[in-house]
Amino acid sequence: MSLRALTWAFDLQHEEMTSTMKLVLITLANYADEDGKTYPRQNTIAEKALLSRQCVNNNLAKLEDLGFIKMIQRKHAAGGLRSSLYLLAVPITERINDDDQDGDWELSTRTTRAANDNDKGRHPERQPLSFSTTRVVNKDDTLNRVLEPSPEPPKEPARKPGKTRGPASDWPEDAFDQFWSIYPRKDGKKNARASFNRISEAGNVEFNALMEGLRLYVNKDDFRDWCWPATWLNGDRWEDRPKQKKDGVAKPKRTVAI
Numbered sequence: 001m002s003l004r005a006l007t008w009a010f011d012l013q014h015e016e017m018t019s020t021m022k023l024v025l026i027t028l029a030n031y032a033d034e035d036g037k038t039y040p041r042q043n044t045i046a047e048k049a050l051l052s053r054q055c056v057n058n059n060l061a062k063l064e065d066l067g068f069i070k071m072i073q074r075k076h077a078a079g080g081l082r083s084s085l086y087l088l089a090v091p092i093t094e095r096i097n098d099d100d101q102d103g104d105w106e107l108s109t110r111t112t113r114a115a116n117d118n119d120k121g122r123h124p125e126r127q128p129l130s131f132s133t134t135r136v137v138n139k140d141d142t143l144n145r146v147l148e149p150s151p152e153p154p155k156e157p158a159r160k161p162g163k164t165r166g167p168a169s170d171w172p173e174d175a176f177d178q179f180w181s182i183y184p185r186k187d188g189k190k191n192a193r194a195s196f197n198r199i200s201e202a203g204n205v206e207f208n209a210l211m212e213g214l215r216l217y218v219n220k221d222d223f224r225d226w227c228w229p230a231t232w233l234n235g236d237r238w239e240d241r242p243k244q245k246k247d248g249v250a251k252p253k254r255t256v257a258i
Contacts, residue, residue, distance in 0.1 A: 036088040192229035213238025221245035
């Protein structure tokens with residue numbers, strides 16, 4: 001943080017300067033070094049100034065049009081975009097050299113001129129904004145800041161034993177439709193879907209295992225009626241191994257003599 005840059009930003013007066021532009025400029029100055037250079041991300045400026053990112057972007061463009069800042073696009077070695085470098089137009093005495101093509105400013109050793117006639121060009125000594133540590137926002141916001149270690153990510157809650165979910169491919173998007181098309185009794189579809197979704201989300205069984213159990217149930221050598229689909233699911237009936245009918249011929253239903 002440069003006290004000279006902050007003093008300049010606070011005292012800057014211009015007929016087209018708005019309070020929002022001033023706030024964005026002060027935020028930039030708070031991150032600047034003694035050469036008036038700073039490179040916080042726009043998301044960081046928006047967070048510190050309590051503004052939207054679009055609002056920050058618009059006001060940065062206005063500040064550049066007025067000549068108060070100069071934005072230089074930066075890129076990573078791999079070609080990806082980085083946060084822009086901002087050069088603050090703090091009053092200068094001279095350029096570093098005439099051949100400097102980057103437009104870097106050298107800060108003046110003179111005090112900043114006051115905004116009113118009664119001020120003789122001297123300003124009272126100002127204290128830094130804060131001596132407290134600053135939370136790390138991103139890797140680029142490390143200029144003249146006291147850094148704290150990033151908080152550890154919250155630990156995921158431990159799953160209950162036996163709740164290990166299989167690969168996502170085990171449960172296709174039309175999993176219930178496949179189940180419903182095979183199940184022989186078409187009753188209680190809403191309850192069946194709810195039970196089916198509960199089982200798929202719990203991850204206790206693979207889809208292929210459930211469907212294999214269903215095929216054994218459909219091919220059972222049994223004269224009892226088919227149970228409701230929700231009952232079959234809630235009872236984990238895919239784990240049953242019913243006796244299979246021979247030659248594809250099922251036994252007739254039992255008849256009661258009268």
